[in-house]
Structure formats: C-alpha cells, structure tokens
Amino acid sequence: MLNKADSSAPITQDDVTLNAPQIVPDDLRSVLMKRSHLFQQVRAFFYARSVIEVDTPMLSKGAVPDVHLASLSTWVQVPGERDKQRFYLPTSPEYPMKRMLCEGSGDIFSLAKVFRDGDLSPRHQVEFIMLEWYRLGFSLFELMAEVTELLQLVLADDAQTPLRVESITYQGAFKHYAGIDDVFTAASQDYQACLNRHNVPEIVGLELSDRALWEQLVFTEVVEPKLGISEGSMAITLLYHYPASQSALAQISQENPLIAERFEVFVNGMELANGYHELADAEGYRQRFEASLTERVALKFETVPLDKALLSTLASKPLPDCSGVALGLDRLFALQQGFEDIEQGIAFGLADS
Amino acid sequence: MATYSTTEFKGGLKFLMDGQPCSIVENTQVSPGKGQAFNRVKYRNLMTGKLVEKTFKSGEKVEAADVVDTDLQYLYEDGDFWHFMDTETFDQYQAMESAVADVRKWLIEQDMCTVTLFNGQPISVTPPKQITLEVTDTDPGLKGDTAGTGGKPATLSTGAVVQVPLFVQIGEKVIVNTEKGEYISRAK
Numbered sequence: 151m152l153n154k155a156d157s158s159a160p161i162t163q164d165d166v167t168l169n170a171p172q173i174v175p176d177d178l179r180s181v182l183m184k185r186s187h188l189f190q191q192v193r194a195f196f197y198a199r200s201v202i203e204v205d206t207p208m209l210s211k212g213a214v215p216d217v218h219l220a221s222l223s224t225w226v227q228v229p230g231e232r233d234k235q236r237f238y239l240p241t242s243p244e245y246p247m248k249r250m251l252c253e254g255s256g257d258i259f260s261l262a263k264v265f266r267d268g269d270l271s272p273r274h275q276v277e278f279i280m281l282e283w284y285r286l287g288f289s290l291f292e293l294m295a296e297v298t299e300l301l302q303l304v305l306a307d308d309a310q311t312p313l314r315v316e317s318i319t320y321q322g323a324f325k326h327y328a329g330i331d332d333v334f335t336a337a338s339q340d341y342q343a344c345l346n347r348h349n350v351p352e353i354v355g356l357e358l359s360d361r362a363l364w365e366q367l368v369f370t371e372v373v374e375p376k377l378g379i380s381e382g383s384m385a386i387t388l389l390y391h392y393p394a395s396q397s398a399l400a401q402i403s404q405e406n407p408l409i410a411e412r413f414e415v416f417v418n419g420m421e422l423a424n425g426y427h428e429l430a431d432a433e434g435y436r437q438r439f440e441a442s443l444t445e446r447v448a449l450k451f452e453t454v455p456l457d458k459a460l461l462s463t464l465a466s467k468p469l470p471d472c473s474g475v476a477l478g479l480d481r482l483f484a485l486q487q488g489f490e491d492i493e494q495g496i497a498f499g500l501a502d503s
Numbered sequence: 504m505a506t507y508s509t510t511e512f513k514g515g516l517k518f519l520m521d522g523q524p525c526s527i528v529e530n531t532q533v534s535p536g537k538g539q540a541f542n543r544v545k546y547r548n549l550m551t552g553k554l555v556e557k558t559f560k561s562g563e564k565v566e567a568a569d570v571v572d573t574d575l576q577y578l579y580e581d582g583d584f585w586h587f588m589d590t591e592t593f594d595q596y597q598a599m600e601s602a603v604a605d606v607r608k609w610l611i612e613q614d615m616c617t618v619t620l621f622n623g624q625p626i627s628v629t630p631p632k633q634i635t636l637e638v639t640d641t642d643p644g645l646k647g648d649t650a651g652t653g654g655k656p657a658t659l660s661t662g663a664v665v666q667v668p669l670f671v672q673i674g675e676k677v678i679v680n681t682e683k684g685e686y687i688s689r690a691k
Contacts, residue, residue, distance in 0.1 A: 218539050268510065268540075271532040351543070351556035355563035363560070366538045371558070398537055414536075424536050 178497060185495060188304065188483050192261060192281060195300055201257040201283060206246035208263075212457030213238035214245075215442035216398070217449065220267035222276075238454070239265040242476050243282050244399070245460040248428070251284055252467040259283035261479065272491040273420060273481060276500050281482075284474035290411045290427040293473035294388050297415055297423055300477075301386055304486055305417070313417075314385040316377075320392045320409075328372045334393065334408055338364045348372045362395065377416035384485065387416040399438065400426030415477070417485050425475030432464035505567040509542045509559050517549075517570040524549045524568040524621045534561075549619065549626055550601075568621065575618045577610050577630075585610065587618055587625065598625035606630050608663035609681040630681045635690045636660050637676050641667065657686075 193203065213221040219241045225234035240246075243260045250258055264280045285293055294317070302312050324330040328344050341364035345353070350371045356363055377387040390413035394402050397410030411427035429435065439456050446453050480492040493499035507518055512530040519525070525546045534540035540561035547554055549570065559565075575587035575596060584597035585607070596618065602625045603610065609630040610616070617629040641657035657667040657677070665679055667686045676690035 216537065218534070218537065269532070269534055271534070274532065274534060351558055353541075353558045353560070355560035363539060366535065367541070367558070370533055370535055370538070370541070396537065421536060 181495060182497065184487060185483060188479070188486065189261065191304055192300070192479070195303060196259045196283065199257070201259050201285070202255070204247065204250060204255065204258045204260050205262060206240065206243040206250075206260055208239055209237035210240065210245070210457060211235075211237060211455060212245070212459065213454035214241045215439045215446065215454055215456060216241075217442055217445045217451060221454065222265045222267050241266050242280055244474070244476070245457045247282060247284060247474070248469055249460055249463045251286075251472060252463045252469050257283070257285050270500060272493075275480065275492060275496065278492070279479040280476050281479045282474065282476040284428070284472050286470050286472045288473040290390065290413060290425070290473055293425055293427075293475055294390065294413055294415075297425065297475055297477070298386060298388065301415070301417065301422075301482075304482060305384065305386075314380040314383075315388065316380070316385060317388045317390065320389055323373050323377070323387075323389055324368070327376045328368050330368065333365065336365070337361065341365055341368045344368050344372060374416065374421065375419040378418050378420065378422075384418050389414050389416060397429075397438075398424075398426065399429045399435065401429050413475075420481060420485070421478075422481055422485070423475050423477035425473060427473045428469060428471075430464075430469040430471065432461065432468070435464055436461055506564040507567055508564050509540075509561050512542050512544060512559075517568040518546075518565040519568045520546070520548070520555075520565065523551075524570045524626065525555070526570070528554065533558075549621065552627075569623075570619060570621050570626075572617050572619050574615050575625075577612060577614050577616050577628075579612055580607075580610075585625075585628070587616065587628075590615075596620070596623075596625050598628060602626050603628050606681070608659075608661050609634060609679075610661065611636070632681060633678055633687065634681055635676050635678050636663065638667070638671060638673055641671060641673055643672070 222239045223236050226237050228235050242264050260282050263277050265277050321333045324333040330336050338358045338361045378385050391409040392412040394408055394410050400410040400412035403409045413425050415423040483495040484492045489495050516527045525548050527546045529545040531543045542559045545556050576590050578586040578588055585603045587596045606628050618625045619627045636659040638657045639660050642655050653669045654666045656664050658664050665686050678687045678690050
C-alpha cells in the first residue's frame with residue numbers, strides 16, 4: 151500500500167496526488183474488476199458446457215443438520231400466520247439444487263452467497279460465495295477432471311503453464327504425508343505420536359477416546375498444509391475416497407464398503423472444493439440426517455428442522471445419477487491474486503460491514 | 504469464576520493456564536468444511552514472558568484471569584520491594600523483584616509506569632518509553648568530536664549502561680529509549 155511521504159522531503163506533485171482521496175476508490179475498483187473477471191471466467195466455463203445457471207432460495211424452513219455447520223436464521227412474517235416463522239439461510243445451495251435435479255433440471259450450477267455462523271479466519275467469512283455444480287451421469291473421476299480444468303483456467307500464470315496435479319487417496323495421503331500406515335486401523339495413540347513427531351503444539355481438551363477427532367487433527371495440522379504444493383509452487387491435489395465414516399451425502403463405494411465416493415481439492419495447503427458421487431437413495435438421506443440430529447442432541451447442540459421438501463421430493467422422484475461439487479469462490483479468488491486473507495478480495499468483509 | 508469459551512478468544516484476552524495469567528497474542532480458527540472447529544492459539548505467559556502455542560478444541564473453556572494494566576507512580580525501592588502508588592486513590596502496591604527484573608534500571612522515582620496487576624499484585628512494570636538520566640561514569644572521549652561518529656559505554660544514575668556518542672561527558676543528562684535500551688540524544 152501507499153506510504154506517507156517522508157515529512158523531511160520536499161513536497162512534489164506526486165505527494166499531492168498520493169494524498170488525494172480518490173486513491174482508495176481506485177484501489178477498490180481494481181479488486182472489483184479482477185473479481186468481476188473471475189465471475190465472468192467461471193460463468194463462461196459453464197455456459198460453454200451447456201450447464202445452466204440457477205438461483206436457489208435464501209430462506210428455507212429446513213436447515214442442514216451437519217453437526218459442525220451452523221446455519222443463520224431469520225424471522226419472517228408470513229401472511230395468515232399469527233407469529234413470525236423461522237427461516238434458515240443456506241450453508242450451501244445443495245438441497246434446493248438436488249430438488250431441481252429430481253425435477254429434471256439437467257446440469258446446473260449456482261454462484262451465490264451462502265452463510266455459516268461463527269466462521270471467521272483468513273480462510274473464512276460468515277457469508278461467502280459458493281460455486282456449486284452438478285453433472286448428470288458424471289463419475290467421481292469425471293467431475294474431478296472438470297474441477298481441474300476450471301482451476302487450470304483460473305489459476306494459470308501469464309505463460310499459461312498448467313499447475314501440477316496430484317491425485318491421491320485419503321488413505322494414501324495419510325501414509326505419504328503423515329506416516330500413518332493405515333488410516334482405517336490407526337489408533338488415537340498413533341495419531342498423537344504423529345502430531346508429536348511433527349511438532350504440532352499441544353492439543354487442549356481432546357480425549358484419547360475421540361479417535362475421529364485425532365484423525366481430523368492429523369489431517370488439518372500435518373497433511374493439509376502439504377497438499378496442493380509441488381516443489382514450493384502452487385499445485386492442485388485431488389484427494390479422493392474418503393472413509394465411509396466421512397461420507398456426508400456421497401455414495402458408498404460398491405467395491406469397498408469402507409470408502410465413500412467423495413473427493414476434496416486442495417491448492418496451496420488450503421481446502422478449495424468438496425465433491426461427491428451423489429447419494430440417490432431417499433432413505434439414505436433420511437438416515438444420515440437423523441444420525442446428525444442424534445449427534446447434535448448428544449453434544450447438546452441446537453437441533454434443527456430437516457428439509458422436508460427435499461426428503462419428500464427424493465422419495466417421489468429419485469435423484470438422477472450425478473456427481474456434484476462445491477467450491478469456495480473467495481478462496482479461489484485469493485489464490486488467483488495471492489491474497490493471504492480472503493477478506494482482501496472482498497469489498498466489505500464482516501468486520502467492515 | 505468467570506470463564507471464556509473458545510468462541511470468545513481474541514488477541515489481548517487474559518486467561519489462566521496452569522494457574523498462571525496469560526494473554527492471547529494470536530487466535531486463528533481452523534474449521535474444516537465438514538469437521539469440528541479448533542482454535543490455534545499463540546499466547547504469552549505474563550509471569551515468564553514466554554510465548555506458547557496450543558490448539559484448543561472448539562467449545563473448551565478457560566478461566567478468566569484478573570489482569571489489569573494500570574498507571575501507577577513509582578515511589579521507591581526498600582531492598583525487598585519496589586513501591587508504586589495510584590495517584591488518584593493513593594493505594595500503594597509493592598512489586599517483587601521478579602516483576603521489575605527487566606526494567607529496574609529504568610525506574611526513576613516519581614515517574615508514571617504502566618503496571619500489570621494480577622489478582623491485585625504487580626506482575627510486570629513498563630516504564631515510560633523515554634526517560635532522562637544523568638551520566639555518572641564514562642571515558643572522557645575526544646573533546647573535538649561533536650559529530651557523534653563513534654560510541655562508548657556510559658553508566659547512568661540508575662546503574663544502566665548504554666552506548667553513547669563520544670562527546671557525551673560525565674554529569675550530562677541524556678534521553679534514552681527504555682524499550683530498546685538505546686541513547687536518543689542529550690537532554691537540554
């Protein structure tokens with residue numbers, strides 16, 4: 151940024167210009183223009199593939215039950231009702247987009263704001279832009295290839311040199327980057343020893359009985375920082391075949407019941423996208439939602455109403471075979487521009503709103 | 504006892520860890536899309552001054568520490584304690600050597616200092632950023648050297664030793680920066 155002119159230096163025409171108030175809007179304008187260009191690049195990518203852009207409701211009677219996602223809500227005066235009704239803001243457009251797919255929308259994408267309560271860090275904002283898309287008949291690997299194409303387009307340097315791409319399984323990444331031989335059988339103590347080996351600061355409040363959380367910590371503290379970096383340069387890591395215990399709404403592999411058809415994409419040690427070969431079975435959705443609600447009760451978290459519209463649509467008009475992925479656009483913009491904090495690419499972040 | 508949850512963590516928050524008062528220097532939230540959130544925390548132990556890093560599971564609680572920074576006047580030292588006074592309430596506080604160890608050579612009677620109190624006890628003292636002290640001992644140096652090209656050690660009235668330009672003489676008053684322990688200029 152601009153430095154104040156040294157007071158001992160003679161005042162020149164340049165100093166006068168530097169101190170002029172229009173310098174700040176100019177700076178904002180350059181960020182806005184780059185951001186606008188990214189929107190344009192993304193939209194052009196999908197329009198060229200005949201994927202149609204959709205917008206989904208910002209208000210929903212149901213909320214995402216995932217234990218670690220906190221929805222915002224607001225109260226709406228609905229005519230005919232005595233009391234204001236509670237509506238939830240989306241943490242992702244997934245549920246209404248899946249309803250659209252059930253209703254025959256075909257390939258769709260959404261580029262819109264979503265909201266996650268309590269998330270604020272150099273990688274998080276409470277409201278952020280999510281790019282989410284669904285492709286009919288795509289396998290997990292076909293969708294991974296398409297995500298890679300989009301990233302190469304957006305992140306390529308001026309010379310158009312493609313980034314290096316690494317595809318590795320979740321299990322393989324734990325072995326390669328953390329020295330955990332088998333993530334499916336490793337014990338809390340193995341993870342604890344791994345964290346010590348990698349000089350990760352002491353963890354406060356974690357019991358040895360909470361094996362899943364130790365695994366998560368090895369992932370975020372040891373594995374993730376090494377993903378999407380090749381010989382010191384930005385690269386793309388596609389991490390796939392997550393354990394079935396982390397399937398979320400992905401299909402379980404037909405060949406191996408231990409793994410889910412889920413992938414995530416990492417660039418520069420940062421999670422950028424999360425995709426599934428989508429679970430189609432309506433009963434499967436209900437079971438996973440209810441398991442999340444049970445866990446919420448056990449953890450004394452607030453319980454939320456399920457998206458009944460999604461569940462009933464899935465039951466009456468099955469979800470066509472498809473794969474879908476959600477990508478954090480503010481993170482992508484930060485990677486493209488070399489920002490340390492996604493807020494640098496946002497005109498007015500939460501602190502400035 | 505008041506407690507803070509990890510959601511309240513931010514720079515400057517004072518809390519107790521193993522009974523010792525600490526102050527958060529940097530707090531970063533780590534929340535994987537589908538996983539549980541953690542806080543990566545860098546904090547300073549206010550008793551030892553040491554910087555420590557720990558990762559807190561989201562929802563963990565820490566005890567609040569009764570730590571306040573207050574402006575007190577330095578009165579005198581009696582060999583065991585360093586005495587300070589609140590100039591509005593006239594309340595007096597006595598600090599142990601451990602609280603003044605790093606700064607005792609910059610303490611001048613009547614000066615206002617920032618004193619950090621933990622449970623009402625001084626645990627650290629920050630003297631004024633610039634203070635004026637008399638030179639009690641230094642080599643004579645070169646008479647004609649007024650450009651200040653060289654340097655020499657000088658002992659000041661509090662016992663502090665700083666590098667001064669060659670032209671500074673015994674009996675002169677100098678202004679020093681107490682954070683860096685550096686000579687700034689001669690006092691007029």
